[in-house]
Amino acid sequence: MTSTPRTVDLAFQAALHTDSDTALDTGASLLAADAGADAELERRGREFVAAAWRRGWQPADVVRIVRRDLDDVHLRLLAALIHAQAPDDVPRGPRWRAQLDELDVTPTRAGDRFSHATAVLELYRLLLRLPPLEPLDEPQQSRGPESRMLTRIRALLAKAEATGFPEEAEALTAKAQELMARHSVDEALLAAQAPAPDAPGVCRIGVEPPYEQAKAVLLDAVAAANHCRAVWNEAVGFSTVVGFEADLEVVELLYTSLLVQAQTAMTKAEEAQRAGGRRRTKTFRQSFLAAYAHRIGTRLARAAETQVSDDLLPVLASREVAVTARLDRMFPETTTSRLRGVTDAAGWTQGADAADQAQVKARRRLE
Numbered sequence: 001m002t003s004t005p006r007t008v009d010l011a012f013q014a015a016l017h018t019d020s021d022t023a024l025d026t027g028a029s030l031l032a033a034d035a036g037a038d039a040e041l042e043r044r045g046r047e048f049v050a051a052a053w054r055r056g057w058q059p060a061d062v063v064r065i066v067r068r069d070l071d072d073v074h075l076r077l078l079a080a081l082i083h084a085q086a087p088d089d090v091p092r093g094p095r096w097r098a099q100l101d102e103l104d105v106t107p108t109r110a111g112d113r114f115s116h117a118t119a120v121l122e123l124y125r126l127l128l129r130l131p132p133l134e135p136l137d138e139p140q141q142s143r144g145p146e147s148r149m150l151t152r153i154r155a156l157l158a159k160a161e162a163t164g165f166p167e168e169a170e171a172l173t174a175k176a177q178e179l180m181a182r183h184s185v186d187e188a189l190l191a192a193q194a195p196a197p198d199a200p201g202v203c204r205i206g207v208e209p210p211y212e213q214a215k216a217v218l219l220d221a222v223a224a225a226n227h228c229r230a231v232w233n234e235a236v237g238f239s240t241v242v243g244f245e246a247d248l249e250v251v252e253l254l255y256t257s258l259l260v261q262a263q264t265a266m267t268k269a270e271e272a273q274r275a276g277g278r279r280r281t282k283t284f285r286q287s288f289l290a291a292y293a294h295r296i297g298t299r300l301a302r303a304a305e306t307q308v309s310d311d312l313l314p315v316l317a318s319r320e321v322a323v324t325a326r327l328d329r330m331f332p333e334t335t336t337s338r339l340r341g342v343t344d345a346a347g348w349t350q351g352a353d354a355a356d357q358a359q360v361k362a363r364r365r366l367e
Helices: 004-015 021-032 035-054 059-069 072-088 094-101 113-128 148-162 166-193 212-225 245-275 282-305 310-330 345-358
Strands: 201-206 229-233 238-243
Touching (some): 004 035, 004 113, 021 035, 059 072, 059 113, 148 166, 148 245, 166 345, 212 229, 212 238, 229 310, 238 310, 245 345, 282 345
């Protein structure tokens, strides 16, 4: 009688190193016929997860890839594996722990034994083929309680996303930007006065289809305006953002909020297009979001020039040097790319108008 580890070995040999559906069926049949193989199969899955961490991946990164390439059942299988592997993992930082907390760990099986084995093998195929990523060294200390400033920023952006009035959204977002700038300067001054200032940190922010090029441009603009730098990896669906922790937090907040506001504005623009007898098109949406990102970047860059007084410039300049040095170490070679599919004049015009409504006015100087 075939031993359980041998069953798993044979299934893996048949299914994991090829894209053939026939090979996948062969592997799943072997596993379905041997109920004793379940524990070994799950143990091998934990090993695949640990290997992904060693190659620089984080839980949210793998979740994005599985969501993009597979199905909900694979996501649930992945979440269960990640949580099962966590007790054997090395100590991780607060961002990592937050990613674990966001996972849906609802127990699941994909139908009968054959269907379940098929889904497991499909997931393991993906995990096995994940390429190496730049490792993110995260501080081990836990974050303190969220500041009152960040709580106010979250509330303002939530209101900006919810309102149906562009002028109100603009005012709310402008106020949030002012608070973000103050928060960043306060943190920079505290760090400069400390005996051992913190080094720049790193996080990954999902930039997912559709229209991911325009979204990457938007994230880059938000990062630059908040003293961070972003590098987009199109193949794996995220940008790596380098900056000090307080700035990384507001970049995540603002980028997420702007995506919501852009989607709301684009939906309204498309409704107006349909009312005028024109069908909505992919090129309209691509052009809309590209213009939105471009105009947001312009306005943020202008605002950034006047947001601090001259005596604070050396503090922020030293932080910019540190951020750039960290980015260059992680990504010694980067390339630029041109936006594709930006050919719809109406989409571009309305996207630019939406950015004017959604984003900040010039702010008064922070003394």
